[in-house]
Structure formats: C-alpha cells, structure tokens
Amino acid sequence: RTAMLSGYCQAGRIAEARLLFDDMPKRNVVSWTAMISGYSQNGKLNLARKLFEVMPDRSEVSWTAMLVGYIQAGHIEDAEQLFNAMPEHPVAACNAMMVGFGQRGMVDAAKAVFERMQEKDDGTWSAMIKAYEQNEFLIEALSTFRDMSWRGIRPNYPSVISILTVCSALAILNYGREVHAAMLRCSFDMDIFTVSALITMYIKCGNLDKANRVFNMFEPKDVVMWNSMITGYAQHGLGEEALGIFNDMTIAGMAPDGITYIGVLTACSYTGKVKVGREIFNSMCKNSAIRPGAEHYSCMVDLLGRAGHVDEALDLIKNMPVEADAIIWGALMGACRMHKNAEIAELAAKKLLELEPESAGPYVLLSHIYTSTGRWEDASKMRKFISSRNLNKSTGCSWIEYDKRVHLFTSGDILAHPEHAIILKMLEKLDGLLMESGYSADGSFVLHDIDEEQKLHSLRYHSERQAVAYGLLKVPEGMPIRVMKNLRVCGDCHAAMKLIAKITSREIILRDANRFHHFKDGFCSCRDYW
DNA sequence: TTAGGGTTAG
Numbered sequence: 001r002t003a004m005l006s007g008y009c010q011a012g013r014i015a016e017a018r019l020l021f022d023d024m025p026k027r028n029v030v031s032w033t034a035m036i037s038g039y040s041q042n043g044k045l046n047l048a049r050k051l052f053e054v055m056p057d058r059s060e061v062s063w064t065a066m067l068v069g070y071i072q073a074g075h076i077e078d079a080e081q082l083f084n085a086m087p088e089h090p091v092a093a094c095n096a097m098m099v100g101f102g103q104r105g106m107v108d109a110a111k112a113v114f115e116r117m118q119e120k121d122d123g124t125w126s127a128m129i130k131a132y133e134q135n136e137f138l139i140e141a142l143s144t145f146r147d148m149s150w151r152g153i154r155p156n157y158p159s160v161i162s163i164l165t166v167c168s169a170l171a172i173l174n175y176g177r178e179v180h181a182a183m184l185r186c187s188f189d190m191d192i193f194t195v196s197a198l199i200t201m202y203i204k205c206g207n208l209d210k211a212n213r214v215f216n217m218f219e220p221k222d223v224v225m226w227n228s229m230i231t232g233y234a235q236h237g238l239g240e241e242a243l244g245i246f247n248d249m250t251i252a253g254m255a256p257d258g259i260t261y262i263g264v265l266t267a268c269s270y271t272g273k274v275k276v277g278r279e280i281f282n283s284m285c286k287n288s289a290i291r292p293g294a295e296h297y298s299c300m301v302d303l304l305g306r307a308g309h310v311d312e313a314l315d316l317i318k319n320m321p322v323e324a325d326a327i328i329w330g331a332l333m334g335a336c337r338m339h340k341n342a343e344i345a346e347l348a349a350k351k352l353l354e355l356e357p358e359s360a361g362p363y364v365l366l367s368h369i370y371t372s373t374g375r376w377e378d379a380s381k382m383r384k385f386i387s388s389r390n391l392n393k394s395t396g397c398s399w400i401e402y403d404k405r406v407h408l409f410t411s412g413d414i415l416a417h418p419e420h421a422i423i424l425k426m427l428e429k430l431d432g433l434l435m436e437s438g439y440s441a442d443g444s445f446v447l448h449d450i451d452e453e454q455k456l457h458s459l460r461y462h463s464e465r466q467a468v469a470y471g472l473l474k475v476p477e478g479m480p481i482r483v484m485k486n487l488r489v490c491g492d493c494h495a496a497m498k499l500i501a502k503i504t505s506r507e508i509i510l511r512d513a514n515r516f517h518h519f520k521d522g523f524c525s526c527r528d529y530w
Numbered sequence: 531t532t533a534g535g536g537t538t539a540g
Contacts, residue, residue, distance in 0.1 A: 002531075003531095005531090030531050063532090093533090096534090123533060130534080164536090225537080228537050257537095259538050262539050326540085
C-alpha cells in the first residue's frame with residue numbers, strides 16, 4: 001500500500017495518493033512520511049507541513065522529507081529553521097541543507113555544516129564541491145576534490161561533473177586529463193552527462209581535437225552533446241565546422257533546440273557569415289518549433305553589427321517582438337565600438353545604463369566616445385563618475401597552467417611572481433624583437449577597449465603578455481602555449497601576439513572572456529574579427 | 531519513505 005502511495009506521488013498524482021492515504025486502515029511512520037514527501041516534492045508545502053505537525057511519530061526520514069521540500073522550493077530560511085529544530089542531523093539532511101546553502105550563495109554556511117558533520121558520505125563531498133564550484137570558489141573546489149580522493153572516497157557523478165566544470169573555468173588541461181583518466185577507471189565515460197561535461201572541458205581548455213574524438217566515440221548523442229560541440233567550434237572561430245556539425249545533427253534526425261540556434265548563430269557571427277546566419281534565423285522564425293527569444297535576437301544583433309550593419313541591427317531591435325535586454329544592447333554597443341559609430345554607441349550605452357547601472361563598461365565607453373568627439377567636459381564628468389563610484393570593474397588577469405600549478409599574472413603587479421626577473425628579461429627581449437619587425441604600440445584602440453585593463457606600466461606589461469612570456473620560458477618547444485584571460489584581449493596585445501607567434505615560431509592559444517584566439521605564423525584564427 | 535548531474539549569446 002505504501003509503495004503504491006509513493007508511486008502515485010512520484011507520478012505527481014497527489015490527489016489519488018491522498019485518497020489512498022485516507023483510506024488506509026493502518027498508517028505507520030513510513031506511510032505518513034511518503035505522503036509528506038509527496039506533497040513537498042510537488043510544491044504543496046503547506047499541506048506537507050500540516051501533516052508533519054499532526055503525525056504521531058516522526059522519523060529522521062520524515063524530518064528530511066520536509067526539509068527537502070523547503071529547499072527545493074527555495075525557502076532557505078524555513079529549511080534552516082527546521083534543520084536547527086531537528087533532534088538529530090542525518091547525513092541526507094545535512095547534504096540537502098548544504099546543497100540549499102550552495103544554491104543561495106551561502107558558501108560559508110554550507111562549509112559550517114560540512115565541517116560539523118561526524119559522518120560523511122560521497123554525497124557530502126560532492127555537495128561541498130558543488131557549492132564551491134557554483135559560487136566560483138574554484139581553488140577550494142579543487143582542494144576539496146583532492147582531499148576527498150586522499151581519504152579514499154571514490155568520485156561520484158556530481159563531483160566529477162563539478163570538477164570538470166572547474167577545469168573548464170580555469171582551463172587547466174592537465175588536471176582535466178587526469179579527471180578523464182579517473183573517469184575511464186570508474187566507467188563514467190559511459191555516462192552521457194559526464195561525457196558532455198568532459199567535451200566542454202576539452203573545448204574550454206582549447207583542445208578541440210580531443211573534444212572531437214570524445215564526441216565522435218559516444219553514441220547515442222543527445223541534443224546537449226551536439227550543442228556542446230557546435231558552441232565549441234563557434235567559440236574557436238571555426239564557422240564551417242560548427243555548421244558541419246549542425247548539418248550532421250539534422251541528418252542524424254536530432255531536433256535542434258534553442259541553444260543549438262544560439263551556437264549556430266554565434267558561429268556565423270564570429271566568422272562573418274551574414275548571409276547564412278540570416279537564412280538560419282529566418283528558417284527558425286518560419287518553420288521551427290522554437291520561437292526566437294531575446295537570446296537569438298541578441299545573436300542576430302551581434303551578427304549584423306559585427307559585420308558593420310549597425311543601422312540594420314538597431315532596426316532589428318526596434319522591430320523585434322521581444323523586449324530588448326542588457327545583452328542585446330551590449331551586443332549593439334560592441335558593434336559600435338568595433339565600427340566606431342559614436343552616435344548609436346551613445347544610445348546603446350544609455351539604454352544599458354538604465355538596465356545595468358552597476359556595470360562599468362557603458363560608462364567607460366561613453367567617456368571614450370566623448371573624448372573622441374571632443375566633448376571634453378562630458379568626458380571628464382564621466383571619468384569622475386566612474387572613479388567616484390565603486391563600479392564593477394574587474395581587474396584584468398591572465399594565467400597559464402604549468403607544472404600542475406596555475407600561474408597568475410595581473411597587469412600592474414609582475415613582481416608578484418617568484419620568477420619575475422627572468423619573465424621581465426623575456427618581455428624585454430620580446431620588445432626588442434617586436435621593434436625589429438616594425439611593430440609599434442599605438443593608441444588607436446581607445447574606443448575599442450572597453451575593459452580597460454589598468455595601464456599602470458607600459459602596454460607591454462599587460463597580463464596576457466606576461467603569461468605568454470612565462471609560457472615561452474617554460475613550455476617545451478613544439479607545444480602550444482595556452483593562456484587564459486578573464487577579460488577580452490586588448491587590441492594592442494592581439495597585434496603583438498600575432499607577431500610573437502611568428503617571431504618565436506610558437507603556437508599561442510589565448511582564451512579571452514568571449515572566445516579563443518589561435519595565433520600562428522603571424523595570423524590569428526579570428527582573422528582580427530572579434 | 532530522504533539529496534546529488536551536462537550545454538548558452540555580450
């Protein structure tokens with residue numbers, strides 16, 4: 001009888017479950033708990049709570065079922081209260097509480113529960129790792145994963161996925177490879193969820209070949225896996241390849257979803273395929289089950305604007321059936337920056353200010369626009385405003401993985417690295433070589449560079465250049481130098497990278513905030529279109 | 531009868 005009751009609950013047939021419950025001649029803790037769990041899993045928290053209050057005895061499981069209901073509904077305060085009132089704290093309840101704290105960004109609270117637990121299971125560890133990962137405590141996530149392995153606890157699915165996500169974010173390819181090896185040992189390479197995370201890890205670490213190999217080997221693929229590969233090629237600026245996968249996907253009979261279209265349109269945008277992009281967008285509007293949303297319009301604004309059709313992009317915004325959000329205005333602003341369209345840039349920046357008053361980008365752009373159009377007073381007002389308010393202006397940093405360690409560089413502070421002496425020497429040597437080949441740093445990127453990494457020293461100390469210099473010193477000949485940057489690469493550094501790759505005959509793979517640049521032989525895979 | 535999973539545009 002209780003089994004049937006929970007069967008109804010799991011199928012969401014709560015009313016029938018309740019009838020059965022009321023009809024039961026004998027009810028025990030288990031059946032009461034099943035009913036509570038049914039209500040709380042289906043969002044009927046008040047009913048669950050009523051039963052919980054009147055039930056004759058409560059087991060640990062009843063408490064936990066009630067707790068999980070609150071957490072899943074996002075009522076973290078109620079959950080916390082209940083948790084504190086519990087006579088005992090079973091592992092399942094602690095784990096659930098940690099997940100709840102993690103989802104609400106309360107990492108310290110999750111950690112406090114974690115540390116107080118006498119008994120931990122694999123779920124405890126993965127809940128802690130996930131809380132760190134989702135709140136961008138990436139180093140803590142890694143060390144917790146290490147700690148877990150040292151204690152001989154085998155990784156489980158959620159922890160493997162979390163840790164792959166961390167590897168993707170930090171672009172630590174070698175660590176990611178080790179996780180891949182561990183996956184093979186645990187047969188997690190058969191699981192579609194972890195394999196998708198694995199593909200994304202290889203893509204975000206800049207190793208497309210490996211991503212492609214894993215992708216090709218896995219059958220049957222689901223839509224997410226196809227999407228991972230399409231967006232991966234898009235990020236690397238490989239438009240043809242992305243469209244090829246999209247085509248294969250259609251042949252395989254897999255229906256695209258909204259994210260597929262984001263990936264394909266981005267691929268077109270990054271590679272200047274305006275015609276194909278338009279066709280795909282039109283066919284999506286006409287005969288697809290997926291209606292284009294704000295995210296697709298933003299891809300189109302980006303596609304048109306990037307290609308120089310800034311007016312058309314603005315028209316599209318004016319005529320589209322959805323409300324323009326910050327992302328759309330941001331895409332338009334980016335296009336104006338690229339094509340130096342001060343007039344529309346001002347409009348876009350002002351719209352953006354209304355929607356996101358806390359971000360520094362639009363203010364910085366506006367000040368550049370005012371400067372370049374001779375509106376000195378407006379420009380200085382804007383600059384004062386930027387410095388007077390504590391706006392979200394992240395400092396630029398770049399990093400490189402070497403010898404199982406992440407080496408971090410920031411623009412102003414090269415002395416922070418223990419090996420700064422040889423790095424500085426290398427930077428100076430590069431300067432000499434760049435000069436010889438006719439390179440000169442110019443200031444024509446003012447309108448171009450919105451992220452404005454603080455230029456405390458001269459341009460050559462930008463963080464990405466420090467990281468590349470370090471890579472040149474350490475990464476063995478013949479291996480590509482993989483550098484990551486948290487912001488968009490600056491135009492000046494982009495030009496320098498092309499030359500550095502040529503002069504030193506090295507391949508440099510740079511991941512910036514948006515996409516990848518593969519520098520080789522004096523050229524970049526983005527063909528300066530980024 | 532209790533928790534825990536992947537992809538996304540600027």
